[in-house]
Amino acid sequence: MFDASPELQMILSTIRAFVEEEIVPLERPFLDQNFAELWPQLAEKRAKAKSLGLWLPQIPMEYGGMGLSLVEHGYVSEILGRTPLGHYVFNCQAPDAGNMEILIEHGTPAQKERFLEPLLAGEIRSCFSMTEPEHPGSNPTWMSTTAVHDHNDYIINGHKWFTTGGDGAAFAIVMAVTDPQAAKHKRASQIIVPTDTPGFRLVRNTSVMGERGQGWASHAEIMYDDVRVPQSNLLGAEGAGFAIAQERLGPGRIHHCMRWIGICERSFDLMCSYANLREVAPGRPLADQQTIQNWVAESRAEINAARLMTLDAAHKIDREGSYAARDEISIIKFYVAGVLQRVLDRAIQTHGAMGMTDELPLAYWFRHERAARIYDGADEVHKRSVSRRILQRYG
Numbered sequence: 319m320f321d322a323s324p325e326l327q328m329i330l331s332t333i334r335a336f337v338e339e340e341i342v343p344l345e346r347p348f349l350d351q352n353f354a355e356l357w358p359q360l361a362e363k364r365a366k367a368k369s370l371g372l373w374l375p376q377i378p379m380e381y382g383g384m385g386l387s388l389v390e391h392g393y394v395s396e397i398l399g400r401t402p403l404g405h406y407v408f409n410c411q412a413p414d415a416g417n418m419e420i421l422i423e424h425g426t427p428a429q430k431e432r433f434l435e436p437l438l439a440g441e442i443r444s445c446f447s448m449t450e451p452e453h454p455g456s457n458p459t460w461m462s463t464t465a466v467h468d469h470n471d472y473i474i475n476g477h478k479w480f481t482t483g484g485d486g487a488a489f490a491i492v493m494a495v496t497d498p499q500a501a502k503h504k505r506a507s508q509i510i511v512p513t514d515t516p517g518f519r520l521v522r523n524t525s526v527m528g529e530r531g532q533g534w535a536s537h538a539e540i541m542y543d544d545v546r547v548p549q550s551n552l553l554g555a556e557g558a559g560f561a562i563a564q565e566r567l568g569p570g571r572i573h574h575c576m577r578w579i580g581i582c583e584r585s586f587d588l589m590c591s592y593a594n595l596r597e598v599a600p601g602r603p604l605a606d607q608q609t610i611q612n613w614v615a616e617s618r619a620e621i622n623a624a625r626l627m628t629l630d631a632a633h634k635i636d637r638e639g640s641y642a643a644r645d646e647i648s649i650i651k652f653y654v655a656g657v658l659q660r661v662l663d664r665a666i667q668t669h670g671a672m673g674m675t676d677e678l679p680l681a682y683w684f685r686h687e688r689a690a691r692i693y694d695g696a697d698e699v700h701k702r703s704v705s706r707r708i709l710q711r712y713g
């Protein structure tokens with residue numbers, strides 16, 4: 319049912335080889351050093367991916383991408399997810415990927431020329447600035463950041479955090495209230511703010527599980543103090559901020575889920591290899607222990623289920639659009655995030671102390687992907703909305 323076409327199979331095997339041979343060797347320096355030190359090597363790998371035509375898999379061909387459908391990109395995302403740097407090297411990393419998609423859909427010709435083109439070329443990075451420390455991100459219709467008209471400009475004031483990749487980004491897409499009197503889903507707009515605009519202040523990269531991170535691999539707290547940008551920087555219609563954010567999230571959740579499945583597959587490979595290798599006594603590998611065998615069987619079943627559910631949701635989006643697939647999208651968002659957490663935990667446990675080190679990417683993922691159950695809609699929010707719709711059908 320979900321077989322990739324022979325043509326796609328060829329692309330996937332090229333990408334798999336590229337990931338194993340070119341990107342996995344950069345993992346250790348990535349885990350040991352900071353992102354900036356690794357930049358020259360990453361730039362080289364990005365140029366190589368581009369020259370092989372493996373650039374921007376999810377972007378239409380007329381914009382220089384590979385033009386893959388959501389399902390096809392899902393397969394790619396799964397392979398790229400096997401290493402923390404995979405998506406970055408192919409220029410399909412969050413949040414830039416989502417920003418590219420909304421700029422393609424809603425950007426004016428001038429916005430596309432100034433912001434989208436260099437983003438697609440990999441010359442700049444961007445960020446998406448919606449969540450505020452003072453308000454629940456789970457209710458994005460309630461926020462304090464405002465954008466007020468002043469002649470032909472907007473004056474933006476607000477406080478954001480968890481703006482991923484804000485450090486070093488060339489521009490932010492900022493969610494701000496433009497009409498506080500409007501219906502709650504029509505109050506906010508998305509506005510492009512170049513980060514060198516006076517009043518844009520990166521306060522700090524927020525420490526996450528002991529790491530502040532750097533560059534793309536970080537989450538910024540940002541103050542917007544009387545930031546003045548032309549009204550031509552409005553993305554889409556005024557008041558459409560919430561609708562555009564929703565649009566961004568449907569396909570984005572498929573990208574995340576397939577990336578998490580890639581993490582699960584790599585963790586599973588590491589767990590199984592180590593279980594065969596590590597002996598608890600001479601001639602008695604860990605793999606002989608029934609607990610480990612249970613973890614292997616349970617993990618395999620859960621990953622298979624997660625993968626089929628995600629591909630099913632992606633097919634439905636490709637066929638009928640995100641709105642029709644909203645139940646499937648919510649279900650995979652919390653289900654796959656849970657599988658990810660359990661599989662990673664078992665893989666770490668199997669490795670003992672080695673699992674806690676940064677010799678392998680397991681601990682990095684465990685630190686950073688705990689957030690999978692929170693960002694793009696916390697588990698509880700997705701469970702609530704899907705179960706409400708299901709129960710209504712029984713009412």
Ligand SMILES: Cc1cc2nc3c(=O)[nH]c(=O)nc-3n(C[C@H](O)[C@H](O)[C@H](O)COP(=O)(O)OP(=O)(O)OC[C@H]3O[C@@H](n4cnc5c(N)ncnc54)[C@H](O)[C@@H]3O)c2cc1C
Nearest residue numbers: 446447448449454455456480481482689692693694696698
């Ligand atoms: C690693 C990471 C990266 C992120 N990147 C970005 C980014 O690039 N840009 C951006 O704007 N934001 C980003 N975010 C923020 C993210 O979108 C929010 O954290 C998320 O929307 C949840 O909002 P909150 O943290 O304010 O939690 P709250 O909304 O305050 O919720 C707290 C908890 O309450 C529970 N809860 C909330 N609502 C309900 C409900 N209706 N029913 C039951 N329980 C509920 C949930 O368990 C939730 O975890 C990122 C977050 C993380 C962790």
